[in-house]
Amino acid sequence: MTQLGARPAAGTRVHQPGETAVRVGPVSGRVRWRQVVVALAAAVAVVLLGAVSLGRGDFPIGLADVLRTLVGLGEDTQEFIVLQLRAPRIVVGALVGLALGVAGALFQTSARNPLASPDVLGITQGASAGAVAAIVLGGTAGGGSVLGGIGVPLAALLGALVTGLLLLLLAWRRGIDGYRMVLIGIALWAVGAALVDWLLTRAEIHDAASAYVWITGSLNARTWAEAVPLLVALAVLLPAALATSRTLAVVQFGDDTARGLGVRLVPTQALVVLVAVALTAAAVAAAGPISYVALVVPQVAIRLTRGPRPPLLASGLLGAALVVGADLLTRTVLPQALPVGVLTAAVGAPFLLWLLVRGRRRSTL
Amino acid sequence: MTSTVPRTGTVRLAAESVNLAYDDRVVVRDLDLQLTDGSFTAIVGPNGCGKSTLLRALGRLLRPVEGQVLLDGRAISRTPTREVARVLGLLPQTPVAPEGLTVGDLVARGRHPHQSWLRQWSRDDEAAVAEALTWTDMADLADRPVDELSGGQRQRAWISMALAQGTDLLLLDEPTTYLDLSHQIDVLELVARLHAERGRTVVVVLHDLNLAARYAHRLVAMDDGRLVASGPPEEVLTEQLLADVFDLEARIVPDPVAGTPMVVPVRRLR
Amino acid sequence: MSSSTDAALRRQGPGGLGGPQGTAPQRGALLHQRRTRLLGLLLLLVLVVVAATLSIAVGSRGIGPGAVWQALTDPGVPTEETVIVRELRVPRTALGLVVGLSLGVAGALAQGHTRNPLGDPGLLGVTAGASLGVVLAIHLLGIGTPAGYVWFAFAGALLGTVLVFALGSAGRGGASPVTLALAGAALSALFYALVRAILVSDTDSLDAFRFWVVGALAGRGADIAWQVAPFIVVGLLLALVNAPALDLLGLGEDVARGLGQRVWPARLVGLAAVTLLCGAATAACGPIAFVGLIVPHVVRAFTGPAHRWLVPCSGLLGAALLLLADVIGRVVVRPGELQVGIVLALIGAPFFIALIRRRRLAST
Numbered sequence: 001m002t003q004l005g006a007r008p009a010a011g012t013r014v015h016q017p018g019e020t021a022v023r024v025g026p027v028s029g030r031v032r033w034r035q036v037v038v039a040l041a042a043a044v045a046v047v048l049l050g051a052v053s054l055g056r057g058d059f060p061i062g063l064a065d066v067l068r069t070l071v072g073l074g075e076d077t078q079e080f081i082v083l084q085l086r087a088p089r090i091v092v093g094a095l096v097g098l099a100l101g102v103a104g105a106l107f108q109t110s111a112r113n114p115l116a117s118p119d120v121l122g123i124t125q126g127a128s129a130g131a132v133a134a135i136v137l138g139g140t141a142g143g144g145s146v147l148g149g150i151g152v153p154l155a156a157l158l159g160a161l162v163t164g165l166l167l168l169l170l171a172w173r174r175g176i177d178g179y180r181m182v183l184i185g186i187a188l189w190a191v192g193a194a195l196v197d198w199l200l201t202r203a204e205i206h207d208a209a210s211a212y213v214w215i216t217g218s219l220n221a222r223t224w225a226e227a228v229p230l231l232v233a234l235a236v237l238l239p240a241a242l243a244t245s246r247t248l249a250v251v252q253f254g255d256d257t258a259r260g261l262g263v264r265l266v267p268t269q270a271l272v273v274l275v276a277v278a279l280t281a282a283a284v285a286a287a288g289p290i291s292y293v294a295l296v297v298p299q300v301a302i303r304l305t306r307g308p309r310p311p312l313l314a315s316g317l318l319g320a321a322l323v324v325g326a327d328l329l330t331r332t333v334l335p336q337a338l339p340v341g342v343l344t345a346a347v348g349a350p351f352l353l354w355l356l357v358r359g360r361r362r363s364t365l
Numbered sequence: 366m367t368s369t370v371p372r373t374g375t376v377r378l379a380a381e382s383v384n385l386a387y388d389d390r391v392v393v394r395d396l397d398l399q400l401t402d403g404s405f406t407a408i409v410g411p412n413g414c415g416k417s418t419l420l421r422a423l424g425r426l427l428r429p430v431e432g433q434v435l436l437d438g439r440a441i442s443r444t445p446t447r448e449v450a451r452v453l454g455l456l457p458q459t460p461v462a463p464e465g466l467t468v469g470d471l472v473a474r475g476r477h478p479h480q481s482w483l484r485q486w487s488r489d490d491e492a493a494v495a496e497a498l499t500w501t502d503m504a505d506l507a508d509r510p511v512d513e514l515s516g517g518q519r520q521r522a523w524i525s526m527a528l529a530q531g532t533d534l535l536l537l538d539e540p541t542t543y544l545d546l547s548h549q550i551d552v553l554e555l556v557a558r559l560h561a562e563r564g565r566t567v568v569v570v571l572h573d574l575n576l577a578a579r580y581a582h583r584l585v586a587m588d589d590g591r592l593v594a595s596g597p598p599e600e601v602l603t604e605q606l607l608a609d610v611f612d613l614e615a616r617i618v619p620d621p622v623a624g625t626p627m628v629v630p631v632r633r634l635r
Numbered sequence: 636m637s638s639s640t641d642a643a644l645r646r647q648g649p650g651g652l653g654g655p656q657g658t659a660p661q662r663g664a665l666l667h668q669r670r671t672r673l674l675g676l677l678l679l680l681v682l683v684v685v686a687a688t689l690s691i692a693v694g695s696r697g698i699g700p701g702a703v704w705q706a707l708t709d710p711g712v713p714t715e716e717t718v719i720v721r722e723l724r725v726p727r728t729a730l731g732l733v734v735g736l737s738l739g740v741a742g743a744l745a746q747g748h749t750r751n752p753l754g755d756p757g758l759l760g761v762t763a764g765a766s767l768g769v770v771l772a773i774h775l776l777g778i779g780t781p782a783g784y785v786w787f788a789f790a791g792a793l794l795g796t797v798l799v800f801a802l803g804s805a806g807r808g809g810a811s812p813v814t815l816a817l818a819g820a821a822l823s824a825l826f827y828a829l830v831r832a833i834l835v836s837d838t839d840s841l842d843a844f845r846f847w848v849v850g851a852l853a854g855r856g857a858d859i860a861w862q863v864a865p866f867i868v869v870g871l872l873l874a875l876v877n878a879p880a881l882d883l884l885g886l887g888e889d890v891a892r893g894l895g896q897r898v899w900p901a902r903l904v905g906l907a908a909v910t911l912l913c914g915a916a917t918a919a920c921g922p923i924a925f926v927g928l929i930v931p932h933v934v935r936a937f938t939g940p941a942h943r944w945l946v947p948c949s950g951l952l953g954a955a956l957l958l959l960a961d962v963i964g965r966v967v968v969r970p971g972e973l974q975v976g977i978v979l980a981l982i983g984a985p986f987f988i989a990l991i992r993r994r995r996l997a998s999t
Contacts, residue, residue, distance in 0.1 A: 021486050021491065022486075023486075023487070023488070026483060026484060027483045027484070028483075028484055028485055028486045028487045028488075028490075029485040029486050030485065030486045112461075112463075115820065120820065170988055170992070173992060180991055180992075183987075183991045184988055184991055187983075187984045187987045187988050187991070188984070190924050190925065190980050190983070190984055191980050191981065191984040193980075194849075194924075194976060194977050194980030194981070195977075195980075197845070197848055197849045197850075197976070197977070198849060198973075198974065198977045200845045201845050201846055201849055201974070205838060205841075205842050208841060208842070208845060209838045209841055212831075212834060212835060212841055212845075213835055216831045216835055243482070246480070246482060246485065249474065250474055250477050252463045253460070253461060253462065253463070253474065254457070254460060254461035256421075256426055256455065256457035256460075257455075257457060257460055257461070259425065259426055259446065259455075260424060260426075260450060260453075260454060260455035260456075260457070261450050261474065261475065261477045261478055261530065262446050262447035262448075262449065262450025262451070262477060262478035263446065263477070264446050291824065291828075292824055295820075302465075306465060307465060308462075308463035308464060308465045308466040308470065309463060338832055338835065338836075339831075339835060341831070342828050342831050342832045342835070343828075345824045345825065345827065345828035345831075346825065346828045346829075346832075348824065349821045349822065349824035349825035349828065350821075350825065352820075352821040352824075353802055353818065353821045353822065353825075
């Protein structure tokens with residue numbers, strides 16, 4: 001038995017294998033190598049897929065030419081295609097995937113529920129409702145309405161933010177309970193879906209068709225005008241998300257234990273949900289609701305890193321890889337240029353089902 | 366891990382005329398309780414008497430409807446959560462550990478109140494975790510996921526976390542429920558050592574009267590939200606109290622091993 | 636037997652264990668409960684009749700009660716008004732009754748079997764499967780009327796439910812509310828992805844589909860009701876047979892087996908009933924959410940957890956709710972109409988949210 005204050009026996013292993021303590025002056029932290037490796041691999045995947053994507057499409061451009069164009073020495077047509085058409089599309093795709101991956105990880109950790117994602121919680125439906133309203137009411141049906149004037153992305157943003165705030169307010173009852181949040185999210189999802197369906201029946205068929213494409217989530221015709229605001233939003237929100245990471249680790253323990261360890265639950269959970277909602281809103285405003293990224297990617301990340309919770313940065317980078325990869329597939333391999341949202345669902349859903357069938361992880365709901 | 370209050374008979378944690386309620390249902394009425402430094406107190410009582418509720422209020426998890434809880438003389442609700450977490454540690458009744466979490470990670474979490482954004486894993490943290498693991502004999506299991514452990518080992522892991530938290534006070538809510546007897550003894554022996562060797566102030570909610578009498582130095586008996594008796598086990602555990610509070614006719618005999626009072630039930634009254 | 640089950644169920648109810656009671660108070664309590672249930676049943680029947688009456692009498696086109704009565708009773712010269720009443724409103728009311736009944740009963744069964752107060756059959760892949768069936772019918776076969784794609788919707792709904800159950804039970808540990816919900820979500824995602832893939836490129840199909848997917852009683856016609864009626868009848872029979880078994884299953888599978896109830900046959904019958912009822916309802920009217928979810932909760936307030944009462948009463952309240960929602964939809968945006976699916980979502984969601992907040996459903 002150890003006496004009071006005695007040093008632990010030499011060789012007492014505190015760290016898990018694959019972990020290193022890092023100390024520089026007063027700053028200290030732990031590095032988990034698995035997370036680092038996964039994140040780096042995902043980042044590399046994004047770059048590679050992006051590079052390939054720049055060269056593929058209706059006008060194939062060789063890698064050497066792509067590099068030349070990036071440096072500024074390419075032909076005019078190639079420069080246009082690469083820098084004005086494809087690059088912004090890929091960048092938007094990567095940023096959207098990043099935002100959705102992180103948002104999904106935040107939701108799932110704070111709700112302690114693998115089903116909690118902005119899709120299930122109704123936030124993307126709210127964004128869709130806003131966007132469809134803008135398209136339908138501002139289009140040929142009722143030109144000049146307020147919603148039509150402010151534009152589709154802004155309407156989507158507002159829709160997402162309003163739904164997110166509603167979720168937060170309705171789920172709050174002396175604190176935020178993850179289970180209750182998921183349930184209320186399902187109700188909001190149903191309302192949003194009903195609104196979207198109803199608006200689609202009220203529209204002229206052309207408006208309905210373009211609205212339908214939008215709510216499927218697409219990277220078509222995305223330019224730097226969409227990429228830049230998204231970049232700015234991420235520059236603000238991503239550090240905020242990473243800052244909550246330390247406290248999130250404790251929140252996962254259950255309310256009582258977390259409070260016992262000195263975590264102020266209500267401000268923490270409110271902040272996490274707000275950041276996650278904002279990330280989703282920014283992503284949806286840029287590219288429409290690309291479904292299943294936020295649900296599937298954190299679950300993949302958690303199984304790759306074998307941790308107790310989805311790592312934020314790795315989830316984001318995996319999301320970016322998924323979206324860029326899906327976009328590459330839709331533009332090259334598939335006969336029709338389908339919106340990328342179709343492919344992420346087609347990939348994500350079987351993966352989720354496979355996870356279920358393998359079923360090693362218990363899920364608390 | 367050092368406290369700023371001298372270790373004498375000072376009152377560390379106190380409930381003053383506390384009323385506790387869930388929604389509109391009053392669970393604890395007008396309760397006064399004082400816990401002195403270095404004491405080992407067990408709260409006992411029949412199901413639904415409010416003992417867990419009282420513990421939660423003492424642990425700042427439940428706000429009293431009336432009255433107040435004082436930690437080192439200060440109202441606990443007005444003390445920042447982080448400060449409280451450095452002095453008071455709480456082990457709830459069914460603690461939830463995320464799936465895939467290892468023992469080492471769990472114990473490391475206990476250092477959270479001492480860490481900050483910059484200082485996430487200092488030498489003190491590492492030493493505290495190592496010591497906690499060694500002291501609870503969990504060092505060999507540091508890599509194992511918590512949910513793969515047996516019930517007794519899991520409780521040890523949670524106590525290890527509370528130990529790493531380095532608090533002077535430790536509140537445990539029914540730490541022996543669902544454990545078989547050998548593990549119950551194991552856990553209580555550990556807690557007793559924490560109290561004796563590390564000088565922690567311990568408050569435990571227990572449903573087993575005999576174990577409570579054996580390990581605790583002071584028993585607090587509750588019934589229907591009120592404090593009915595308080596004092597050493599010999600004084601509190603009387604046949605009259607058992608009849609009044611627990612509806613039990615029983616004999617009290619000295620425990621042949623520990624000498625403390627032991628309840629031998631005869632039959633249910635009423 | 637039934638009264639002892641009742642007593643057992645009451646003792647199981649919320650609020651802790653019942654202590655030993657004298658037989659007289661127990662009998663009195665049972666009588667009181669029976670009285671409450673009968674009263675509730677009576678009220679529900681009245682409600683259904685009122686709803687049906689309103690559904691025939693009220694509409695986006697105002698028709699006086701005298702004209703309505705004449706349309707129903709007098710087989711004489713058909714006027715525009717009698718045509719509306721006889722050809723449009725009566726079939727619509729009949730459809731609403733049948734579909735509402737199905738959805739209410741299916742919801743009560745689903746919640747009972749999954750032991751999940753939030754078990755909505757729509758989450759189990761019925762809606763997504765039906766949608767896929769309809770889209771394939773429209774896109775591949777060019778069918779344009781709801782009556783035409785009823786069978787495809789039905790087939791899709793069946794496929795969806797079967798797949799969700801198979802996948803939700805395939806992992807270790809078998810079917811649980813969690814795995815079923817996840818399987819339902821994943822399969823719905825897959826089906827909807829296929830739906831979207833088709834509709835994004837085929838605008839004509841979108842044009843037809845968007846009106847079906849809203850969930851409406853209008854424009855369906857009497858022939859649809861006849862087409863799905865056999866399945867609904869079979870489903871209702873199965874449900875009524877299954878209800879007493881649910882009472883025993885609700886005590887836990889082990890206890891149920893100990894009392895002589897065979898578990899898996901009961902579950903299969905329940906699943907068949909839910910699939911038939913929900914599939915037929917969705918095939919006829921499109922996806923209608925919330926009825927199956929809300930109605931059992933409201934009914935449970937006076938029937939208690941006994942499924943022998945809960946299931947039929949849920950059916951009645953489902954019928955009443957659907958008809959009332961349809962009436963509201965006809966009245967609120969005159970001369971146009973708001974589809975019943977929308978009205979239900981707009982009413983249902985706040986009610987659902989209030990339910991969640993009040994019940995304090997907390998995780999561990």
